[in-house]
Amino acid sequence: MDLQTAKQNLHKSITNLQSRRNELTMADIEAEVINNACLDILKNKDLSNANKYAQAYAQAGMALIPQYSEKEAMNAQIGIPQNVNWEGMWDFLRDYFQKNHGIEIDNVETTPNTFYSSRHERFENNNLVSKSEVDRTININFLNDNQEIIVGIAPSLSPKKALRISKNERQEKFKGTDPDYLFTINYDDFDEIDNFILEMPNRGLKIVYFE
Template structure:
């Protein structure tokens, strides 16, 4: 089976599964599925040949080296155009090319995909056990240089996915923070402190007596910024 046929089969099966699970899907969901399926295929089959970095600000330093995977990206993009001729046009194709190359150049992409496929498809892409949870924040306070500068009664979903007995975590905040991987540096009295793989991010999770998150702090030390979520 050639690459084009493989990509077509992967997307046909994945969208069939999505339709069974959620019914119809938006153009944005189609775009995300194509990008993530392409990235999953490339990483699964060529992990050792990929060049990647943890810091998203450094992706441009390796992205050109991953252009050799253009045939793989193109096969998924072409398959999407055939499946959705009226929704997946030139703008979506161009965006997919850029996203696929950027994402496979990010060292944390597999962790992101693990979370994505579990949520969207209900499937595990590897043997790593995860413990997903969502902290529903109703308000947050912003601190700069140690002083509170603002507070907002705005709902935010803090998505937390623990791995390896909580020694690792992936955290995202809808809609303000993309997925960040972090490693546990301390755990004491129900407070878990994590340092991001991208060291510009620190996370502090406060657990209640039921081991559920009751308070969350995002810190960007290089900007002297803390945001407290309740």
């Protein structure tokens, strides 16, 4: 991976994103640097050279965006090798590029569903400990004929992959590939999401998200 190629790829991606959003924040630029580098590494199956890609894309960010400083570049050089080794990264990138760029990075069909929560209840060891009226956006992508999901809760939970372990007419349960997580989707009479439950059994934690 050389700097010139990284600059070309990043410039094309940022230009596409800007055409879709008009204005970009520094967080947008940081995500573009990291996600394009990770996509390049995974497409080329070149994990052993992740640090070289990280350096090239970080330098490309500084060259293309004056406000993208050495601080952001350093964060990218640390974050890219970490992110690219996460088992769910390809699934995350599929969702990222489809939603933000309208680009399909592979032929896997996904069915997105977004649940907007305005309040949630927190339980510890089955005891209700708090109620919060705050907005959360729960993004769920169904894959493999709904046998798998990628779920993220903005802004509190980064995307997690999970496999379905049970299903009935009103409920689906999914166990995370990270075994610390368990997700439950409850449906109403119209097959719309009624509530969403995040559990971390090892901590005795359960959070129920309501519309």
